[in-house]
Amino acid sequence: MHPGPPRFCTVSEAVELAPRHPEPDASYAWSTLERPDGSDLSVGSNAVVHVEPDVPGTYRFELEAPDGRYEQTVRAFPDPRRSVRFELPVAALPDHDPADVSVIGPFNDHLVGRDRPRLEDDTYVYETRLPPGSRRFAYVVGENVGDAVWDNVVVPGPGRPRLALAGEVREGELVVTADAEPGTDSGYDASDLDIEYVVDDRDRSDLPPDALSVTDGVARIDRDTIEGTVRLHAVAVGERHSVADCLDIRVAADGTPEIRRPNEPPEWARDTVVYEIFVRSFTHEASFDALERRVPYLAHLGVDCVWLTPILAGPTTHGYHTTDYFETASDLGTREDFQSFVDRCHDAGIRVVFDLVINHTAREHPAFDMSAAGVPEYRDWYVWESLESAGLEESDLESELEDTDRRASNAPPSRKLRGREREVAQYYFDWRGIPNLNYDSLAVRAFVLSVVDEWADVVDGYRCDVAWAVPHGFWKEVRDRVRERDPEFLLLDESIPRDPDFQEGEFDVHYDTTLYDTLRDIGTGDRPAAALLEAATAPEREGFPDRSLHMRYVENHDEPRYLEECSTDALHAAAAATCTLPGVPLIYYGQERGATEYRGPIPWEGDGELTSFHRELIETRADSAALSGGEFDTLEYDADSDAAVAFARTDSSGSESEGVIVALNFGSEPATVRVRLSEAVGGGLEVGGENEDEATDLVSGTRVPIDRDGDAKTVSFPVADVVVLETTV
Template sequence: MHHPGPPRFVTVGESVELAPRQPDPDMTAEWQLVERPAASTATLGDGPVCHLEPDAPGAYRAELTAPDGTHEQVVRAFPGVTETAQFSVTQEDFEHDDDTDALAVADRAIVIGKFNDFTMGTHWAEREGDEWVIETDLPPGTHHAIFSFDGSFESTATDEVTVDGPGRPRVELTGTTADGDLVVSADAHAAPSGSEPEVEFYLDGRDALEESAVLIDGDELRVPREALPGTARIHAVAVAERHSVADTLVVECGRESGETGTGKTGSVSRPADPPSWASDATIYEIFVRSFAGETVDTTFEAIERRVPYIESLGVDVVWLTPVQASPTRHGYHITDFFDTAADLGTREEFESLVDRLHDAGIRVVFDLVINHSSRDHPAFQLHRAGVPEYADYYERIPASQDVSDVDWAGEDAPGYYFNWTRIPNLNYDSLSVRRWMLDVVDEWRDVVDGFRCDVAWGVPHGFWKEARERVKADDPGFLLLDETVPRDAAFAENEFDVHYDTDLFDTLRDIGTGDEPASALFEALDATVEHGYPDRAGHMRYVDNHDEDRYIDECGGASLRAAVGATFTLPGTPMIYAGQERGVEQQRGTMRWHDGDNALTDFHRRLVALRSDHAALRAPGVYPVSHTVETGDSDRVVAYERTDGDETLIVVLHFGDGTVSVSLDSAVGDTDLLSGNPVGSDGTVAVEDIVVLPAASGR
């Protein structure tokens, strides 16, 4: 079915792509905008993939004429809440190699950030005296900008601004039956500092449910059972100063498509929720080519022989960095999306590794790289060489926007992010590309248990929504993990299950370096609500990954233990980056097998086991615990309570050197559940890095 999918919810000025599903590169498909707000002058272009940029609040209705009929796509646009903000840096802010002459005479600088998708050459800061300054409109929140003079990142500076304003509200739908009718209730929550939201319900154009059959009363929607079709999808958003991430219910009545009748309502499911196993899991990321050791080439067979070690850690999921054909050590420059890298092994050897991990009770997450390819991929070579069949496979930008030193063939350049000139962006306005990348999804989804989606923010939302329904149709437990940096709640709307928690990552770094007090981790957790993530959304908590300098290198071993302790005792899905537990100091350094830190490894094992054994550590909700630091630096200590209703635990973290003495206002046991050692009495405990204590009574 070529129907473009569920209703879309955006702000005025935010472009939304409209595309047929199940694309056939040879199909004929055209869009027409048949309804728009009275104040709008928005239009749609020609072709099967179009972009609508709402210019006024209200509902827009587009029709897609495709080989299987005419389909409707509703786009609801809400007023944007933005403020003009200014980024600025001085010459002293730049990191450079003592070459100040170029800086002294530069009239302007390239600026990238989330506001322009980290795209070089679109935004420039002009020099004003000793500063380079740029203004742009930004929504509420904290924003970062990177300044560069030549696009090489050899000399950069950064600035941060905070725009005041409300966060996003949240909404959760529940479905019940009353007298055989379907009753959908919306539980809407105001954003911090936001007003109470109202709820808007939307039907799905793929279903035969008629709007005239639906009764809406405030936060409740009712459908008589005789009006229910075989499948009914109900969507809702909470609306205040800003709009929420939409929530969805799917009602299956067991009838043929298009039929209605007086049968039972059937099952009600929540398609946007993560798999139930994800919140209980621990992820172990392996940077593939550094895992086997100093003198042994890493292959699938070499990793398979080391599965007993992975198993000994007690982890539930292994995330492997890219295993497809690539000329690079890191593997993100894909040259063949359908085969494994020759230096790692054959497809059969990869599947043998997956089977071995499955035998150990460990799921496998595959690094799905579909925002770009290597510029050495045959498709890109044919594209740049003017082969007509590949003309629309990659993004193209005006040569005037390109700031690289590459002499690109032709009058234009490829689109790319940051300074990634070797990995050009695929063009998702092409049906051929969409079909190609859906084939890649199909190729690997039956082999592994989930995808970690590289540069998820660079792929259109509509594609991710289609991919999600595709992989979940046969396996609802399939995991989708997004790399969205910085984090963005929009990717929780029927797209991804688990999300990078960049707020906690950055805050734990700031705590480790002493730039923030340990209590700042509560603000990082509060940011999840501020961003508007649904309560059921999953979050990956981590201190290291292959794209960042190692925490131990930046912050030291003492802070590392406390930071890792935080990731395992706060809600979410903890992740260990291979080598973190062995004391590896290099970002993508070789695994330390013979000379690793065994005590640190054992510390990680005990944390994995503790979290597995105590449901309180996997439950939602974190409650600060009043305490007094009797000896030591109080800014380096934080305490909180975790409970599942049956058990209550008190966690105390110390991010400094040595041991501190902490008095707790709560009555606790005197034995640390993590180490098994006594830690004190009468509510006073000795804390080196982390202690986890049973509370005498819970909330």
């Protein structure tokens, strides 16, 4: 029941503390053991509490649980937030009543109607405080989220530092070193950063108080003092603090310390290619048996991981409205049928990722009926709000209580809620059909953990729907829970926009929202192809550690098809970008067949050339260590079209370095790309042999003409969509 690892936050940032493995009917109590001078922070009497540190420093809390007392440390750093204005001309919105306008974004969990702007002349203005970085927001009229006007504003200030720990045993000591880098626009050098170490509260009693010493950012622990497990956490601190890293030190049976990196993704995830299947549109007959019969196609395509949209019982075709978390949807087949599909995938070397939907349930879930009716044991299963808190008027109540979901194509007949006069269930955006579960409820936490356990032994990973809305502490518990069962289990988060805090002991792979937006803008001609380079390095600017993995995609089940907005030529280059940049490529079913309907039937008689192209990309990536796991490097290049871009990938993990030059062209006409080899990574590259006038494109296998510019070591070559040339250093 220990509440888990130490938590790192900023002043005024809420941190949820909760017991793990909770017993819903047991009694729990929190108390404050230590707080910094000047702090007035106290904890409430609930089993799940939300603390907001009021001054920087270290806080220690104690949880009294049925099986003992447990301590948890919270380290709070200074508040980095700065004032920001969200502005929008009144004329940018459709005809409306100003009283119906609200502002939504990640800053308020996309809760419509809560935050109202003021009107200054002909402009709506909303002011708040947010950390430095690019911040997304939208103005929306009523609940017409589909017509919302979205924008981004850049909050000036330094980015977050980045940190990676390494440990080894030297002369009877465990020595931990920190590789730290300052954040973007920081006034700190790497040598100026402070490294703060914190021993996990779960291990403090097993380590003598003076066992840990820190000098100049290097931590040392006497080997003989380590008994069992010691988890050592650390952050790099400049103007802001980094995402925490952790080393897990365990003593083996023979007395040898084993050093593990619990925040690392499974090794297989670093070179996997994911294929997302919308389960009711991938086959003519939507069933597990039909899916199983298509496994040879997946193997032929070359993908080695399949993500299925939800397969559990519910009233919608998309599956994100769950009514039974322990039974598969009857139209798809039985649990045994699903297991047979998973087994068939495993036989073909394909892992299966399950869509875990635990932020909400369907309104048709039995628990929601009982919560709405006021049944005591279910009353707190959902987040219920007063009309005022929900930003609603009395006149809104009738429509608010209608059980409809405008996003569902087969919404059930509407019903009225019962027993909740002047209260409404909370939901995000305009998602009326999926009320939010209440994670302050121990019963909800215990229930959801049983769901996590139910499917973890069946599949190879979870894609976690609306991950941004579920508490960080709960995700940390989920990760520890599934990794205890299977160290290779994968967790993929849907955090939009992505957030580096979800890297801290929670998720292995993150949606690359930045690249997605960039590929769309390049494909429509709104941005030059060179913008791809900025998107590729965005994780570093956003504060993600080097070890983080990002899912690169051009479309998915929530987004329009790329071909609806962009040309086939642009799709070739965009798909090539996802397969040649670092990260985890995602192919959305039908993308490779030229599909244009985002959840429609896959065109099995579609674009065979496009399918072959995707196969070639996947095969090229698998055959190249530089593409599947190498570093990303910029090049000195130019092109005769803004639709073309070039970069390099290099891998130095083996006895010899391996490298490639990648050139992409999003335009409809061939482009000529010129690359200066003498300025490339490693101090100079060679392409195709010093005196050769051709080189082999690794994707197509064809010979590409190379024009060499004498001693300047500059090469030029034509690019239709993608060219990948092998290099030697």
